[in-house]
Amino acid sequence: MTIETLNALVSGAIWRAEQLDELGADTAASAWKEVSQLEEEIAKIVPAKEAEGRIARRGAVRAALKANDHLRARDLAERYAADNGVPRALRNELRNILRADADELSEEFPFVAKHYKPNDIRKLANRLQECGPFNLVA
Amino acid sequence: MAGGVLVDLSRLCEMHPRVPADMGAMMALRAALGLQRNGHSPGARLQMLIESARLRGALAWLVADLRALEQHDSKRVTEDGAEAIALAVAHETKEWHVVRRLQQGESADWLLEHRGDKGRKLVAFEIGGTDSVSIARTLREKRAQVAKSVDVDQRCAGVVGFKRPQATLESVEARTHDH
Numbered sequence: 001m002t003i004e005t006l007n008a009l010v011s012g013a014i015w016r017a018e019q020l021d022e023l024g025a026d027t028a029a030s031a032w033k034e035v036s037q038l039e040e041e042i043a044k045i046v047p048a049k050e051a052e053g054r055i056a057r058r059g060a061v062r063a064a065l066k067a068n069d070h071l072r073a074r075d076l077a078e079r080y081a082a083d084n085g086v087p088r089a090l091r092n093e094l095r096n097i098l099r100a101d102a103d104e105l106s107e108e109f110p111f112v113a114k115h116y117k118p119n120d121i122r123k124l125a126n127r128l129q130e131c132g133p134f135n136l137v138a
Numbered sequence: 139m140a141g142g143v144l145v146d147l148s149r150l151c152e153m154h155p156r157v158p159a160d161m162g163a164m165m166a167l168r169a170a171l172g173l174q175r176n177g178h179s180p181g182a183r184l185q186m187l188i189e190s191a192r193l194r195g196a197l198a199w200l201v202a203d204l205r206a207l208e209q210h211d212s213k214r215v216t217e218d219g220a221e222a223i224a225l226a227v228a229h230e231t232k233e234w235h236v237v238r239r240l241q242q243g244e245s246a247d248w249l250l251e252h253r254g255d256k257g258r259k260l261v262a263f264e265i266g267g268t269d270s271v272s273i274a275r276t277l278r279e280k281r282a283q284v285a286k287s288v289d290v291d292q293r294c295a296g297v298v299g300f301k302r303p304q305a306t307l308e309s310v311e312a313r314t315h316d317h
Binding site: 004007008009010011012014015018019022023035051052054055058059062063089093097 | 156157158160161211213214236237238239240241242243244249260288289290
């Protein structure tokens with residue numbers, strides 16, 4: 001797929017996801033997942049040394065968080081930060097995006113945040129999502 | 139209209155081929171609804187303030203059935219309608235073209251490009267709309283927001299007023315260090 005096509009697709013996908021978000025629709029998360037995947041496709045084509053490549057990398061991580069796929073967001077951020085020649089500013093921005101999300105979680109659940117680190121909560125939630133409650137106990 | 143800029147919203151997707159057709163059509167429809175609910179009809183005068191230059195123009199659009207307003211979120215009518223008008227004005231007055239929509243967090247709604255003698259320049263474009271007579275407050279907010287945009291050559295705030303059709307586009311200095 002060409003960058004032109006991907007840009008058109010991601011524009012439409014963001015616009016749809018924003019509207020579903022505003023409506024509080026259940027399908028908003030899957031719409032953001034689509035945005036994240038399209039941003040990831042753009043990031044595969046456009047290197048991080050180009051502005052549009054950096055925008056796409058931040059976008060892939062942000063949209064994964066909006067899709068409530070924190071594991072994917074972290075994986076993408078780690079992968080992009082480890083790329084050869086990635087600008088330090090982008091690395092910091094990716095870290096800040098994840099940190100802002102963790103802060104939001106702490107604000108939402110202050111009691112839990114007093115006893116656990118946001119990353120531990122995320123890990124637990126991811127394990128619960130992947131393995132189900134019985135494996136969590138084991 | 140003699141001696142002015144004609145901003146034809148029905149040509150939005152021609153001006154910006156990277157805006158998907160269904161999205162462009164919906165944005166233009168919402169612009170029509172936003173204008174018509176404020177009592178305007180196609181051919182309405184459009185006051186433009188592009189940087190510090192005052193321009194006169196007219197707006198053209200396909201008439202919408204106002205009964206369709208019930209099917210649209212009122213805020214979306216203002217926001218999407220403003221985006222349709224501001225993108226059309228940016229094309230007609232600055233020859234900017236849409237590259238892509240940006241997510242919240244990028245401090246702008248759209249990434250545009252300008253191809254000139256000095257090559258390709260990327261522009262972060264943050265747009266607001268208002269049904270109030272004064273656009274000053276919305277413009278302040280949009281200016282502050284787009285100033286934080288990174289990874290672009292230029293930042294621009296655009297505000298559209300529907301009460302007395304007007305469009306203001308102002309370039310904004312960056313508030314962060316670029317890469």
